[in-house]
Amino acid sequence: MHMKKSSRQHQTKATIFSAVFIGLGQLYNKQYLKGLIYIILAQLFFWNYYPIAYKGIVGFITLGDVPTKVINGKVVQGDHSIFLLINGLITLVVILLYLGLYFMNINDARKNGALRDEGKCAPKFTDSIQTMKFRKLPYLLLLPAAFFVLFVTVIPLLFNVLIAFTNYSAPGHIPDRALVDWIGFSVFYDLFAQESWRSTFFGISVWNLIWATVSTSTVFLSGLLLAMMVNHPKIRLKKFWRTIFILPWAVPQFISILVFRVLLNGSFGPINDLVMKLGFSPVPWLSDPTMAKVSILIVNLWFSTPFLMALMSGILTTMPRDIYEAAEVDGASKLQNFFKITLPLVLLATAPIFIMQFAFNFNNFNLIYLLTDGKPNNPDFYYAGSTDILISWIFKMTLNQSQFNMASAVSVIMFIFIAIFSLWNYRRMKSNQEEDLV
Known part of the structure; x- marks a missing residue:
């Protein structure tokens, strides 16, 4: 000792x-x-x-x-x-x-x-x-x-x-x-205890989740389907079609959003002008709460689909053909091939991109602010409009209303949600689990 x-x-x-x-x-x-x-x-x-x-x-x-x-x-x-x-x-x-x-x-x-x-x-x-x-x-x-x-x-x-x-x-x-x-914690208490703050927070949060989920899913599926169409054996001039479809992604998003804001304008927009010439009543693309949200989703498809199409094209070209040949021998239909082979393999390869795309869309400030500025106005919301998401609401609370503490509290909750969602999904990904086993 x-x-x-x-x-x-x-x-x-x-x-x-x-x-x-x-x-x-x-x-x-x-x-x-x-x-x-x-x-x-x-x-x-x-x-x-x-x-x-x-x-x-x-x-x-x-x-x-x-x-x-x-x-x-x-x-x-x-x-x-x-x-x-x-x-x-x-x-x-x-x-x-x-x-x-x-x-x-x-x-x-x-x-x-x-x-x-x-x-x-x-x-x-x-x-x-x-x-x-x-x-x-x-x-x-x-x-x-x-x-x-x-x-x-x-x-x-x-x-x-x-x-x-x-x-x-x-x-x-x-x-x-x-x-x-x-x-x-008084600010967090007020956010959930006071009716005006609570209804605004939950109303915007629900739309924010719907927007992030639907925009990510539609862009993913449209990119996959477009890539499958372009890469189909019967399609000719594949390089030409890839170049045409990638052009929307090459144009600066800032300029494209402002162009769409003019095109969808209810008073002097070219689209409504064409609709009225055809004998139909004008569509409130950006002035009706529901149509404004649909318009945002459509415009997002225009911006984001080309990138996913390019990504999916690269993945589809690396898929082993013997799997499809074996499925064809077993009598599998085209639809079964898509849901049983193509979609699972693509999801396995693009799961990290899918999660990152969801997180990006959840905080997609540029599209909301430049296209609708959160409008049309919603009298039930506090400092927010019908199409505002949490990040644009935070922007308005800080720059327009100087509610810095409440904006900070909302951003903290957003950060916690995105962090938990991303970590949970990354841990559940098969590609991540297989990588850990190597």
């Missing part, structure tokens, strides 16, 4: 020294240069950043104490709660990075202490550099990208989530003329 304890004395002491003071464990392990570098970096960071960190944490907790005021005709600048929230969030991230350095220093001292317990010498500074160069080079190369993702993606996402737990909204809590406060 005594031997076991004494055999780990260097490891234990080095770990404790590094835990008490950054770099001290390295000095104990006779890694003097590395220890000095750790000490200098830690002390410079701590004493220079400590006042900033203290103010950042206090501002993050309080979100300010004094609002901007006008005294004797002069503007006296006060605290800006949102700036304090952002600064506090960045401070917390920097503190976590500092803690990462702290635990890295402890782990380094522990490992080198264990080497000393085994009768070996702790590696010199040049040896550590060589080890880092060859063994940890991939991690070093990923560091710039990791920092970029951290400050460009992760911090904005965290900021968006935190806004949902504040009262940051018009008219009474817009900085810097007023302060913002933490209110916990």
Whole structure:
């Protein structure tokens, strides 16, 4: 027992020294240069950043104490709660990075202490550099990208989530003329407890799910059927037809949507003009709630089908012909071949694309905003129209109504739903399961 304890004395002491003071464990392990570098970096960071960190944490907790005021005709600048929230969030991230350095220093001292317990010498500074160069080079190369993702993606996402737990909204809590406060889950409670918010949220959510499901399914099936038609042995000039059908996807979507908005206009649109010349009454393509939703689905077919057709064409050309020959020998019909062979094999190959397409359509802001702008208006909805989906509703709540906390709460719920749906389906995919078995 005594031997076991004494055999780990260097490891234990080095770990404790590094835990008490950054770099001290390295000095104990006779890694003097590395220890000095750790000490200098830690002390410079701590004493220079400590006042900033203290103010950042206090501002993050309080979100300010004094609002901007006008005294004797002069503007006296006060605290800006949102700036304090952002600064506090960045401070917390920097503190976590500092803690990462702290635990890295402890782990380094522990490992080198264990080497000393085994009768070996702790590696010199040049040896550590060589080890880092060859063994940890991939991690070093990923560091710039990791920092970029951290400050460009992760911090904005965290900021968006935190806004949902504040009262940051018009008219009474817009900085810097007023302060913002933490209110916990009150925004989520209001979203489901208040009738106006609840009916709007569930009404838009139902249409959003219908839109994402129907648009994804129709585009998938139309792309598959179009690819089967073009690849049929009796069809000639296959390259010509593929080029014609891919053209809608080549035109910028922004321009195409605006063109369709003019074509489907109820007052001066060319389509309604042609309908009236044929002796029929004009169709309310974008002014009737039901027809507006149908129009959105039709226009989405125009944009998305070419991409799926190109994808399906590549998959169909790689399918083994012997399966179809065996099915033909067994007397299977064309319809049975489609549902029993073609469709399952295509779904197996395109399941990840299908899930990504659903997630994209669930958040397809451009089509909704540019084609209908969420209209026609719905008097039962709060800040939303009949064709608005959740993402366009969030846009209106933020830019038009300044309901930032409610918009943030809805975006958090959207993120949770899409994440759960995508992860659940990815885990259930046969292609993913087969890949894990390889």
